[in-house]
Amino acid sequence: MQEDTLLQLNNISVVYSDVIQVLKGVSLAVTEKHIACLLGSNGAGKTTTLKAISGLLKTENGKVTDGDIVYEKALIQNSPPEAITRRGIIQVLEGRQPFKYLTIEENLRVGTATRWGKPYGKDLEMIYDYFPPLRKRRKTLAGYCSGGELQMLVMGRALMAHPKLLLLDEPSLGLAPLVVKEIFDIIERINREQGTTIVLVEQNANMALRIAHYGYIMENGRIVMEGEAADLKKNPDIKEFYLGMGAGGDAKSYRDVKSYKRRKRWL
Amino acid sequence: MDFFIQLLVNGLSIGFLYGLAAMGFVMIFKSSSVLNFAHGELMALGAFVFLVLIGWAELPVYLAFPLTLVFCFVLGFVVERLFLRPLIGEPLIYVIMLTVGLASMFKGAMLLIWGGNLYTFPDFLPEGLAIQWGSVNIPPVYAVSIVIGLIFLMLFGLFFKYSSQGIYMRSVADNQPAALSLGVHVRKVFALSWAIAALVAGMSGIVLGIINGINVHDLSSIGLKVFPVVILGGLDSIGGAVIGGIIIGLLETFTGGYLSTSLRDVVPYIVLVFILMVKPYGLFGLVEIERV
Amino acid sequence: MRKLHFHPCGNFNDRYEQELTIFETDFGRTAVLAGLLILFAVVPYASSAYFLYILNTIAIMSIAAIGLNILIGFTGQLSLGHGAFFGVGAYAAAILATDAGFPFLLAVPCAGVITALVGVLFGLPSGRLKxxxxxxxxxxxxxxxEYLLVHWEGLTRGTMGIVLPEASIFGVALGGDRCFFYIAYGALILMTLIAVNLMRTRYGRAFVAIRDNDRAAEGMGIPIFPYKLLSFAISSFYAGFAGALWAYYMVSITTEPFNLGLSVEYIAMVIIGGLGSITGSIFGAIFITGLNEGLRWLTDILMSTNILSAIGLSMAPLRELAFGTAIVLFILLEPRGLAEVWRIIRSNFRLWPFSY
Known part of the structure; x- marks a missing residue:
């Protein structure tokens, strides 16, 4: 384990309801103050990996059965989520889960749960600076906000907890391309300015690899490939399967779409 | 006319107490969607503990009242810890049957200790609180119950609206996984909602005990009246619980005054069936939006 | 001759019929038949009148408990009015037998049907809600x-109660505990058979589907509302049927016993016996009736000794306490009830002495 590794997963297996094995030996390491992205198709186990880290597996009757998760030199696998969040790991759930009947500001205040009783006025200001649209709507119920605003809200809510490690699960889900770009810019800014380490799970591989430092590709509950983001972008397989380009690197036109698929090299 | 006003005042003050009791019930329902059938027993227990403190231990009221509330608060915590926590994650119907079991357990225990007799508190409310208005006489208890009702409603309103702990509790009711992901201690919230519910129940039990006398059977059957109250107000609306309580309280006293005393105790349930027929989510309840 | 079936070491069913059988082995079937034979041929003549009274109570309670189990254990809906429905059955039978002059054989099922209708009346507004x-x-x-039973005096004669004529079948009078034993247990076997077989039909499977996941059940094309209501009607029918038998057995009935306490008692039976198990309901009825009689016996002893009579008087609430504690303990420690305990005991003897 290197000095600046914040989080390390060693060969973990996750089983749901004692029967369904989802992760089959996942290992990854996240360097402090870096952005690591986790790519893969649906059902590859990306979300499960995040939930294994944040301890939310428990509520879904899942368990880390093998391997260990090391965070700041302490073992945290299968700890309750209250304990893990208090160590500074906050997960932003997939599909934006706002508290619909709370106002924007109240939503943000829930983020102070890990440090109850401490002042939070400055943090609110900081969040409103990062996400200006939220300031205008601070008194509206979250249930009435648009998708983009909600994504900002849930990220802001997580930032309120002063996370050292932020787990983002598909922040681009269901958003317009322009909004996606805005969100990713903010993610990069948060990483740069706050020094927050980020693990990013994405379908939008193009965007994710643009801001990430390091990337992992997951398939069927395994990590099948990893590398520096820049290297991954150049990899012909990644290009074809995730970035939608021809093997040559140029954007693929519909004419060239093959009716068969080249066998993935890592299988 | 005077009779009418008298009934109105009585109904209002009893209604406030029902509303208070129902508020505790709604709190438990909102945070953990458990219907608590032992609510009346918690009310009775509060009244009896107060009786013991004030009658047997002869403590002054200003000491006995807070002590009772503290006891109820702790009791709520303990009940949640011992009986409810092991069942987190089990099907809801088990939890609800558990509260049915708890209800008859508490009731039996109280009957064993105090028997089915009717007790009254020693008179401690100063007569000066009584309000004489024309020929309408409002006894001190009713005045006190309205005041207590209003004070606690305001306190709870402020607590849930502005305090961090209140916001955490609402967040759990709203979206439990999201609350968990932000580090809200969900089990603590469950325990806290039971503790607060027991506290509120105990308090309304004391005041109802002053009005009607303290009897295990009476108080625990009043506890079941929270069901018509909350159905009327909407199961998940705290404000609705209070308004439902007032409506039920008025309805009861007017039925008792104008129609017949025996019908008095059934009227809330007839209203309940009627409400289920025409406006099943209550007057203020949220219609749940289900996405599959 | 057909080969005898024994328990295999594991689950080797390869056809749905095998999953659905009531008796997995021939030994089980023989044991039950032998047990019934002993029950009918020996027990009524070997036991005292008091013991017969307990047995009859158990049979009647079992029928009502089976009904409640269909609702709670199979459909996943909780009823707190089972005691009152039991009372509706009792009063329906009493009124039919006295005012309308119905014979016993007709009055009991009619009472069941009336109770089912009353149940539907209360189930209608709530069934459509989740x-x-x-x-x-x-x-x-x-x-x-409860209120109507006391105050609708034109129909129920209020607190006076009703005295029923003696039950008779085709002119043969059926007085006495021993005669009634045959009726009660005949009815119990009939109702158990109906319940067990009902749960093997599409209706039973629909109930279980609704219990396990109502949304998924709806997605599979099960109309939830009619099925919930049907389950509630069946449950009420069982309660009414048992109530009618009870009315005939008691000869005179009053309004007192059918309170919320009785409803809780039935819930206790179902939980203690085991949710979703027909035999469990019978175990539950045995347990609760035994508990009741045990506590009464204890009270009597205390009352008869002069010094302790004060304590004896205060024993009455013990019943409530005991029920409550039993419910709570069973839910916390063995949520599947006595039926599960029985299954564990049985599987220990399975393939004895070489269990796995």
Missing amino acids: GLYLTIATLAGQFII
Whole structure:
């Protein structure tokens, strides 16, 4: 384990309801103050990996059965989520889960749960600076906000907890391309300015690899490939399967779409 | 006319107490969607503990009242810890049957200790609180119950609206996984909602005990009246619980005054069936939006 | 000759019929038949009148408990009005037998049907809602029915109670505990058979589907509302049927016993016996009746000794305490009830002495 590794997963297996094995030996390491992205198709186990880290597996009757998760030199696998969040790991759930009947500001205040009783006025200001649209709507119920605003809200809510490690699960889900770009810019800014380490799970591989430092590709509950983001972008397989380009690197036109698929090299 | 006003005042003050009791019930329902059938027993227990403190231990009221509330608060915590926590994650119907079991357990225990007799508190409310208005006489208890009702409603309103702990509790009711992901201690919230519910129940039990006398059977059957109250107000609306309580309280006293005393105790349930027929989510309840 | 079936070491069913069988082995079937034979041929003549009374009570309670189990254990809906529905059955039978002059054989099933209709009346408003609204509606039903039983004097004669004529079948009088033993247990076997077989039909499977996931059940094309209501009607029918038998057995009935306490008692039977198990309901009825009689016996002993009579008087609430504690302990420690305990005991003897 290197000095600046914040989080390390060693060969973990996750089983749901004692029967369904989802992760089959996942290992990854996240360097402090870096952005690591986790790519893969649906059902590859990306979300499960995040939930294994944040301890939310428990509520879904899942368990880390093998391997260990090391965070700041302490073992945290299968700890309750209250304990893990208090160590500074906050997960932003997939599909934006706002508290619909709370106002924007109240939503943000829930983020102070890990440090109850401490002042939070400055943090609110900081969040409103990062996400200006939220300031205008601070008194509206979250249930009435648009998708983009909600994504900002849930990220802001997580930032309120002063996370050292932020787990983002598909922040681009269901958003317009322009909004996606805005969100990713903010993610990069948060990483740069706050020094927050980020693990990013994405379908939008193009965007994710643009801001990430390091990337992992997951398939069927395994990590099948990893590398520096820049290297991954150049990899012909990644290009074809995730970035939608021809093997040559140029954007693929519909004419060239093959009716068969080249066998993935890592299988 | 005077009779009418008298009934109105009585109904209002009893209604406030029902509303208070129902508020505790709604709190438990909102945070953990458990219907608590032992609510009346918690009310009775509060009244009896107060009786013991004030009658047997002869403590002054200003000491006995807070002590009772503290006891109820702790009791709520303990009940949640011992009986409810092991069942987190089990099907809801088990939890609800558990509260049915708890209800008859508490009731039996109280009957064993105090028997089915009717007790009254020693008179401690100063007569000066009584309000004489024309020929309408409002006894001190009713005045006190309205005041207590209003004070606690305001306190709870402020607590849930502005305090961090209140916001955490609402967040759990709203979206439990999201609350968990932000580090809200969900089990603590469950325990806290039971503790607060027991506290509120105990308090309304004391005041109802002053009005009607303290009897295990009476108080625990009043506890079941929270069901018509909350159905009327909407199961998940705290404000609705209070308004439902007032409506039920008025309805009861007017039925008792104008129609017949025996019908008095059934009227809330007839209203309940009627409400289920025409406006099943209550007057203020949220219609749940289900996405599959 | 057909080969005898024994328990295999594991689950080797390869056809649905095998999953559905009531008796997995020939030994089980023989044991049950032999047990019934002993029950009918030996027990009535070998036991005292008091013991027969307990046995008859158990049979009647079992029928009602089976009904409640269909609702709670199989359909996942909680009813707090089972005691009142039991009372409706009792009063329906009494009124039919006295005012309308119905014979015993007709009055009992008719009482069941009337109770089912009353149940549907209370189930209608709540059935269309999701969640546990039925529980709340049945709570209202409990109180409203109790009130009507006392105050609708034109029909129920209020607190006076009703005295029933002696039960008779085709002119043969059926007085006495021993005669009634055959009726009660005949009815219990009939109702158990109906319940067990009902649960093997599409209706039973629909109930279980609704219990396990109502949304998924709806997606599979099960109309939830009619099925919930049907389950509630069946459950009420069982309660009414048992109530009618009870009325005939007691000869005279009053309004007192059919209170919320009785409803809780039935819930206790179902939980202690085991949710979703027909035999469990019978175990539950045995357990609760035994507990009741045990506590009464204890009270009697204390009352008869002069010094302790004061303590004896205060024993009455012990019943409530004991029920409550039993419910709570069973839910916390063995949520599947006595039926599960029985299954564990049985599987220990399975393939004895070489269990796995």
